[in-house]
Amino acid sequence: MTDRGVRSDPSWWRQAVVYQVYPRSFADANGDGVGDLPGVLSRVDHLVSLGVDAVWFSPFYPSALSDGGYDVDDYRDVDPTIGTLDDFDAVVAALHAHGIRVIIDIVPNHSSDRHVRFQEALAAGPGSPARDRYIFRDGQGVAGELPPNDWRSFFGGPAWTRLPDGQWYLHLFTPHQPDWNWDHPDVAEDFLRTLRFWGDRGVDGFRVDVAMCLAKDLREPYAAWEVVSANLPRPIGAGGPSRFPDGAHPLLDRAELDTIYASWRQVFDSYDPPLFAVGETWVEPHRLARYSDPRGLGQAFNFDFLWNPWEATRFREVIRDSLALAQTAGTSTTWVLSNHDLVRHATRYAPSPLAPDQRLTAAVPIGPEAREQGLRRATAATMLALALPGSAYLYQGEELGLHEVTDIPAASVQDPQARLVDGVLITRDGCRVPLPWTTSGPSFGFGDAEAHLPQPEWFGAVSVQTQTASDTSTLALYRRALQLRHELQCGEELTWLDLGADVVGFRRPNGWVSVTNFGASPTALPPGEVRLTNVDLVDGLLPADASAWLVPVATTDARTS
Template structure:
């Protein structure tokens, strides 16, 4: 008979639908673990920490970009989509990492960045060397300028990182980049672009990758008319505070969320389905909910991120509505929901949930990230409660490295140590995303808290010692122990994707899952009665009194308790 570990590994391998209720752990490679001591996380560092991932109990890892890059945008400016940055390793090391993860029953998802390349990519260099109007230049989005001698940009469009969205090249033309100038946008009408990305998908699929996370999946297709509209026209109606109707009907915006994306991703789906089991994909698509179902359909990418919980306040009604809406959308598209509270682009939820009422993580950054505004005790208690609530839901759970340690955001990074282009292009008015990308603390001492042999570029605060893996590993009350326990129970409890809502009154969100277990979260400020049942797991302190669930706490219950 197979032992318990072998059974757990086999269960995590799953089948073609393994992703539907999987727990996926995002690794930002440059800040996860540094094996060669140069201050940069690398693939060998991930290999050295596989025991951590295995003991945590995740079903898959998602690797943020590890490709050759000048790091104008944290690796999302890709020089070569089919190679590994020399700082991080090589393809042989990548292959060993995939094999090692698969031996533990852990799937591998890699980031793909199809909206833009690096300005160092060979095809962009070919475009610069070719004449205006050439096929080489047409792989990107070049336009003539306006004004005398074309010295002004083709339009007044803005980059999402601040500053203009056009950069001029020596022969006088301008190219479009919706992010940094080092990230020229591809022209997805060009057959060479489409064919090259299909080769990239097959390249990684042939190396054993199980799926892809698709960066800004809603931006690829663009339709630039001869007379370019103003930025005000393009963005009309996109701000919730703007009462004006959108300038363009859904699916026909010149720059984003165009209907022709369906054709592009149908080609990708054909590649995915040529593998057995089929490769999976999840779209990062910042679009209205009713449009998100397109990306999540079986003919398209198959799943799309639900970002609503990245922005919602700590409120029972808000959580309940978001969950109901997204479960309905998943059913409509035939997929499963995704639940995520933190990633490399947002303020960590242990900080967000501890900010004053009405203050978002983004507003906190824009106002200087004052640590005095953080209530870390409340923030962590609510973060654990929110996570345990989401882990009980039908769908896949996405975790971001360090959240299993309860890491707060690092808000006070010195200006001369920051790296995020958002900070520089906004002239410092937006502190950007560096605070979520600081290297992890593995030990409580040392120059880098066990991350590597020297201090990493983004400085780690002294208080990281209190959150280290070393300090939490053997503490049954630690956040790390809580995550391990929760994920182990989750694998034991989940049987299907059914959910039955419970009407428990104000401040409580509760539901019953198939197999007879129940999850209840108290969003209120005082203890509330629990439904009958044995408590399997609590997100926080033990019950103040029998049958009363403390504030800011989630409980999992069952009448006949499982072994845990």
């Protein structure tokens, strides 16, 4: 078994800072316009200087890119446009050499339609054992011309696609992503082999894509889509409880998942230290503990934090609820503000004509003043998240204060979920535009050629090169914040401070204080030495849309001892 090279406390992940790399948009080493693993290797120094504890890689597997790489052809290989298994090993070794752990995406709900198992199923025909590994059904109507039921894909359109031989197959996402049948023992065993394959190559853990969707109830009579969709998870306060009993929704969060993830845990625990896992879990908050249970995945994404509008009350409530749920499960919670599926939080927090819930998936062009306010709020929120007990997940480019790219030409759109709604383009491409590394160049240092998604002109001014030269840049703030977090991190508790309705403040066990001002007016800070702010204080007061970290004032004896 490969030595993963990072031997430490097996609970390292409980308060780790994890940086998400979207490989196709991180760095391009061979000049073909697409990011690759050698490109990542060439930029390891950036990750080291940032001070992250782990890097999570979005899918790099062979793929037709029908859904940004989440349509996987082969779970145990690297797409040739991204590199080779040797390149992957080199990246792992380089990160481990600096004490940075490696987490990779695993996509167990569906494969691509080019996967060898699906191709076998197509060739074998209706009624064959090969088709049992996926979800095939006969249609309704006189000649089976109607789909088995009225379920819809999460990306829009029918959830069923008909084959020339008359049968239909289920896909909760695009038609190029057929869903696995997790009732089939071959499917379960093959994924255990995949987990071991990457664990043996030195991977430290996995991010489990749509972890709540694997098990499904396909018994007739089918529940109508109107009922199914009305009972999908909602943000806290956005709807009533599910009409399905816990664990009984036909498509997600089913009770059978406990058995699946218990078998995964056996594989994880066979390594020393155990492999880590975090589930992408869009479920009702009270159901998160099932996924973060130490007998299952161990940790689950808590998306209620990023659902928050810019309001102190909502942040306070979600933090309290999240910490309580994590304590119940015996795990640590997660704090996420941006990722590859959502509008960047610097843009989400800017004043906008869109409603707060729309800003997760849609963005409109905003002026300089709104952009600046959005960035202030974004860095304030990041400081708040980094001061909390639990794991903080950063998305590539947020350390540069990147806004969503809102002017991608229609001809360049790659996202299968992209659509126009009331004249607003909803697409995930805006947060997947390749990173700017240099002030100028054909793709701002991303590579030697034009990037696979168009980069805006303003990228040069926020590039890594530009910001590294400034002590007041967003990048400089992130580097200081992560350094201080490592210095100050302690325990997993906090004590709330009463600093006013518009201020979120708390103290960690060692006296580290975090204060975030959500109000419109400056606010006084509690006693202490100010170690970091995202904007300058004004006459000793914390301005609006700002965060500050304070520590107890050192005594003379403490300073000289």
